[in-house]
Amino acid sequence: MLRFAAPALTALALAAPVQALDLSAMSDGERDAFRAEVRAYLLENPEVIFEAVAVMEERQADAQTHADFTLVQTNHEAIFNDGFSWVGGNPEGDITLVEFMDYRCGYCRRATPEVAKLLEEDGNIRLIVKEFPILGEASLISSRFAIATKHLAGAEAYEAVHNALMEFSGDPDEVALIRLAEGLGLDGKAVMSLMDSDAVNAEIAKTRELAQRLQITGTPTFVLQDEMLRGYLPGEQMAAMIAEKRAQD
Known part of the structure; x- marks a missing residue:
């Protein structure tokens, strides 16, 4: 049977x-x-x-x-309104895109021009950049330098340094960073003097704590409104997801 x-x-x-x-x-x-x-x-x-x-x-x-x-x-407030992360794109945009990034991350570098193109073509996206150095000492030094620039010279200077570091392929030692800053019209030595400040340390620590709560272990990681996107996504795919979210509102 x-x-x-x-x-x-x-x-x-x-x-x-x-x-x-x-x-x-x-x-x-x-x-x-x-x-x-x-x-x-x-x-x-x-x-x-x-x-x-x-x-x-x-x-x-x-x-x-x-x-x-x-x-x-x-973790909504810490993600979208932490009071210290750089905000770009359209600050009044109807869609917010948050990026946890590392300057030594190849996929972060690949995503950078695609995100920039997305912001330019859309015009209604608020971008938040969170410094999340996880790929070694060079990553940490680069993030410290970028954050110190923001504290010393403001958001526009930070954006310029951020973009330059995303394209920088050398060793981020003191000489190279001072040269990079001076090439952008900044006082490189003054920026260097702030890299180990309590304020810079606090920003990095808070972002790391947030990433741990969000179970983020790699970069880039994006938060698009209420959704987490773990890993690199082509700009076209993000644009389609943004259009879908707008259609749902």
Whole structure:
């Protein structure tokens, strides 16, 4: 009888949660026969495995999206109104895009011109940049220099240094950073003197604490309104997501 019931049991096992089929209620012979039938079915229909994996990945992605939504809601003020992160684009824009970035991150560098193009073509996006140096000492030095520039010379100077550091490929030592600053009309030595200040340390520490709460472990990571985008995305894809969010309002 088991020989005729096995295909049905196999289908049930593949379609239902594991706990729905109690193998402990079978005899040793029935379990062996059942396992052999399942194996034979999968060998004859290997596409079922890929279908199951796809379903599992979709469920995991949905769970991650829901968890990220909750994290963004819980940390809303720290993400969007921390009082110190640089704000660019259109400060009054109807869409806010937040980027956690690292100057030594190749994907951050790849995203920079695409984000700039998105801001220029859209004209109604508020961009927030969060300094999140996680790729070693050179990353930390670069972030300290950029933040110190903001404290010394303001938002426009920060933007200029930020963009320059995104294109800078050398070692960010004292000589190179002073030369970079002076090339932008800034007092490089004065900026250097602020790099280890309490204010700079506080900004980096607060952003790191926020990233930890948001479970961010890589750059770039974007927050688009209520949604977290973990990793690099082409500008066209972000533009499509922004259009979708506007359509939902």
